[in-house]
Amino acid sequence: MSTPAQGGASVAPHVTPIAAGDAPRIKVEQASYAYAATDRSAPKFTLGPASFEARQRELVAILGPNASGKSTLLTLLAGLAKPLSGRIEIDGIEVSKLDIRTRAQRIALVQQESELLFPLRVWEYVLQGRYPYGRRLRFESDEDCLLAGNALAQVGADAFRDRWMDQLSGGEKQRVILARALAQRPSLLLLDEPTQHLDIGGKVELLRRLRKLADENRYTVLVVTHELNLAAEFCDRIVLLHKGKCLRVGTPAEVYERDLLGEVFEAPLEVEMRPGGRPRVILRGSH
Amino acid sequence: MRPLTPRRVFAICLALCAVLFVAVVISLRMGAYPVSVRDIVMTLVNATLRRWSEIPPDFQSIVLNIRLPRILLGILVGASLSTAGAGFQALLRNPLADPYVLGVSSGAALGAILSLLAAPHAPGLIQAAAFAGAIATIAAVYFLGRRGGQLDSGTLLLAGIITASFLSALIMFLMTTLPGRDVRGMAFWLMGDLTSPSSVDLKWLYFLLVIAVGSIYTTSSDLNLILTGEQEARHLGVNVHRVKLVVYVAASVLTGLAVSVSGAMGYVGLLVPHVMRMMFGTDYRVLIPASALGGAILVVVADTLARTVVAPIELPVGAITALAGAPVFIYLMRRRVR
Numbered sequence: 001m002s003t004p005a006q007g008g009a010s011v012a013p014h015v016t017p018i019a020a021g022d023a024p025r026i027k028v029e030q031a032s033y034a035y036a037a038t039d040r041s042a043p044k045f046t047l048g049p050a051s052f053e054a055r056q057r058e059l060v061a062i063l064g065p066n067a068s069g070k071s072t073l074l075t076l077l078a079g080l081a082k083p084l085s086g087r088i089e090i091d092g093i094e095v096s097k098l099d100i101r102t103r104a105q106r107i108a109l110v111q112q113e114s115e116l117l118f119p120l121r122v123w124e125y126v127l128q129g130r131y132p133y134g135r136r137l138r139f140e141s142d143e144d145c146l147l148a149g150n151a152l153a154q155v156g157a158d159a160f161r162d163r164w165m166d167q168l169s170g171g172e173k174q175r176v177i178l179a180r181a182l183a184q185r186p187s188l189l190l191l192d193e194p195t196q197h198l199d200i201g202g203k204v205e206l207l208r209r210l211r212k213l214a215d216e217n218r219y220t221v222l223v224v225t226h227e228l229n230l231a232a233e234f235c236d237r238i239v240l241l242h243k244g245k246c247l248r249v250g251t252p253a254e255v256y257e258r259d260l261l262g263e264v265f266e267a268p269l270e271v272e273m274r275p276g277g278r279p280r281v282i283l284r285g286s287h
Numbered sequence: 288m289r290p291l292t293p294r295r296v297f298a299i300c301l302a303l304c305a306v307l308f309v310a311v312v313i314s315l316r317m318g319a320y321p322v323s324v325r326d327i328v329m330t331l332v333n334a335t336l337r338r339w340s341e342i343p344p345d346f347q348s349i350v351l352n353i354r355l356p357r358i359l360l361g362i363l364v365g366a367s368l369s370t371a372g373a374g375f376q377a378l379l380r381n382p383l384a385d386p387y388v389l390g391v392s393s394g395a396a397l398g399a400i401l402s403l404l405a406a407p408h409a410p411g412l413i414q415a416a417a418f419a420g421a422i423a424t425i426a427a428v429y430f431l432g433r434r435g436g437q438l439d440s441g442t443l444l445l446a447g448i449i450t451a452s453f454l455s456a457l458i459m460f461l462m463t464t465l466p467g468r469d470v471r472g473m474a475f476w477l478m479g480d481l482t483s484p485s486s487v488d489l490k491w492l493y494f495l496l497v498i499a500v501g502s503i504y505t506t507s508s509d510l511n512l513i514l515t516g517e518q519e520a521r522h523l524g525v526n527v528h529r530v531k532l533v534v535y536v537a538a539s540v541l542t543g544l545a546v547s548v549s550g551a552m553g554y555v556g557l558l559v560p561h562v563m564r565m566m567f568g569t570d571y572r573v574l575i576p577a578s579a580l581g582g583a584i585l586v587v588v589a590d591t592l593a594r595t596v597v598a599p600i601e602l603p604v605g606a607i608t609a610l611a612g613a614p615v616f617i618y619l620m621r622r623r624v625r
Binding site for chain 1: 290291292293376377380381382508511512514515516518519521522523524525526564569570572
């Protein structure tokens with residue numbers, strides 16, 4: 001069943017408000033950013049003002065075609081850059097005002113690939129997640145080892161804790177990188193295209209794992225992804241970006257509209273509503 | 288899961304200190320005038336306790352005044368170059384980086400050669416000029432290697448390589464166009480050896496060594512994270528800009544220090560950190576002290592060989608470290624690759 005078209009990419013940003021009384025963990029208010037080659041040159045890329053909120057236990061997908069501003073938004077959320085205007089808060093505190101170690105205790109960022117210069121064992125890599133909690137010279141405590149071990153167990157990577165990082169498959173490595181982020185014990189978990197090098201089984205497994213982590217650990221999880229159907233299946237909320245603009249924020253059913261997605265992704269897409277209220281995107285003419 | 292503990296770092300350092308002590312005793316024993324191990328140990332013990340009257344004059348002259356200062360200089364140079372090499376490898380995120388990659392040695396050599404041309408017999412001037420040349424190069428490469436107000440590894444490496452080749456060209460120009468000068472003295476700065484005793488008080492050089500190695504050591508857990516990527520390190524709470532600045536300045540000072548007293552001794556700064564990594568792991572909390580001690584051991588052993596293998600002729604230590612270093616490095620690398 002196709003949803004009726006309710007406007008195209010030119011519609012004003014629409015944000016579904018969070019229920020009153022449930023304080024958002026992350027709050028983005030009109031946050032914008034611009035990249036320039038040099039301080040004096042014109043911006044090469046601009047992310048227009050974006051606003052949305054997310055609570056604990058919520059899994060949020062940031063969707064959009066290439067060069068839509070997804071990674072820029074993630075950089076702002078991670079506190080690695082300060083918004084040019086607006087503000088981003090975590091638990092009521094502006095992210096850019098947190099000192100660097102406190103920020104690392106609250107926000108963990110999982111990037112696509114770790115570039116290791118020298119060989120490292122899996123457990124050594126995961127223990128790095130305890131760095132923000134360390135003392136002088138940061139020798140790890142028994143508690144650090146316990147938490148790193150728990151993180152490995154949570155992602156099902158316990159069996160290869162003694163292997164070298166460069167001997168892992170793409171899926172195994174992804175799990176270990178996630179384990180290091182969990183060892184940070186963050187309240188906000190950010191993932192930048194984590195499904196990129198995974199087969200379909202690995203993608204489903206990862207999203208299931210993130211769903212479980214959000215539910216059990218009370219994390220707020222934000223995932224940048226190109227997987228429209230997996231995002232619709234597993235995520236509570238979608239942030240749709242296009243050409244540096246935040247077009248729509250809401251549940252998958254609210255955001256997945258045929259004309260809107262077709263215009264954003266420049267492809268003939270059809271949206272079906274499945275039983276249970278989760279939409280599914282298919283290529284028009286392919287069935 | 289056995290994380291690195293201060294006890295393990297201490298044990299490794301203690302073991303390396305023992306090896307260094309053995310190397311020092313053997314080095315003190317080797318030479319034209321034979322001295323027994325017992326006499327060497329007694330001389331060292333008496334000197335440490337300041338019981339000068341109990342040391343025979345011959346031993347005082349040969350062991351304490353001739354052989355020991357040279358060994359102490361070797362320890363200083365080896366520790367400086369190896370620590371600087373380990374620091375630059377992390378700073379530039381490049382396993383092939385060595386202390387000379389950013390042109391510090393060329394700057395020091397140019398300073399030394401200019402002072403040789405201007406005032407060949409002024410005491411201490413040559414070391415001061417070499418150190419000034421190193422510091423001037425550090426400053427120039429720092430300003431050339433910045434991008435967006437911060438030290439960028441790629442830009443820094445390019446700036447260093449270009450500066451080094453420019454300074455080398457200047458050195459070659461001076462050496463070929465100025466006939467009749469002390470070419471042997473100039474070659475020393477390019478090859479590296481310990482035959483010219485330093486006129487600078489070793490205490491001050493050791494003071495600088497401890498400060499610079501200590502500065503790098505305080506950043507060692509930060510460097511562990513920078514090795515997995517600067518962006519990731521920043522996100523894990525590392526002040527990457529501060530760490531890079533500390534390592535850049537300290538490693539450059541160490542290189543300048545070594546080059547100003549021994550010339551550009553090859554291979555030590557590249558080889559030792561890699562050997563220590565293969566032996567004790569990649570963690571910088573153990574790698575920095577292990578590299579300092581390993582470098583000291585290598586230079587003491589190499590200098591002993593340099594002055595005894597074809598005695599009475601002395602070979603430059605740099606030639607020994609390069610001759611022995613390359614095959615050892617290839618062997619270790621192949622063994623690691625399996």
